Amino acid sequence: MQTTKTWLQELGVTVIYGDTDSNLVALRSELDEMQSHRVASDLAEKINQKWRNRLKNNLNLTSYLELEYESLYRPFFMPKTRNRNVGGKKRYAGLWAQDDYRLVFKGMEPIRSDWTQSAQDFQQDLFSALFPGADVQQVVDDYIENCIIAQMRHCLPTASAQAKTLIIIQKLSLLMCPRRGNTIRA
DSSP: OHHHHHHHHHTTOEEEEEOSSOEEEEOOTTOOHHHHHHHHHHHHHHHHHHHHHHHHHHHOOOOOOOOOOOOOEEEEEOOBOTTSSSBOTTOEEEEEESSSEEEEEESSGGGOTTSOHHHHHHHHHHHHHHTTTOOHHHHHHHHIIIIIIHHHOTTSTTHHHHHHTTOOOOOOEEEEETTTEEEEEO
16 A cells, blocks of 8 residues: 555545555545546546456466545544654544535444443534534533532432443453463453
8 A cells, every 4th residue: 555655646645544454545525526527536446457467477477456436524533642743643533525414433432342431422413513614612511510520419319320421341251371370451
């Protein structure tokens, strides 16, 4: 995928993330949705042709590799990793602009089991408001009022139910250690 990344950059595309099986690219913001789909499909075909040519010319092989244009996200958010100016490994959220517009999370709190339900709900609500341009401040205010302040009011009947959303449930697996017996890995 490093060669593919280089070729995409040579074609004038900004690659915002790449790993062993995928590349995420940013297209020009002035493109509408149909133009974006067309440009992405054209990019995939150009890269596929480059691979066919390279394998034929360098190794006399027929290429069966196929780069596939998978998804368009409008808008898209990829948080930067700590102390770096690049996006985190497969951590992003976006509004999937395919047949149905739905919010997609990869590697972020709404789909992770090591985050509290409250954090998952908050991030889901936050992005649900952010992407269509709704009032994000209202989401934050509601979260503070309904979750944090409610937790401080122990006499409310909903306090114990709300407290459950602040619990992290971590799956444990049992490991066998010949010298020490069973140990727990969290």
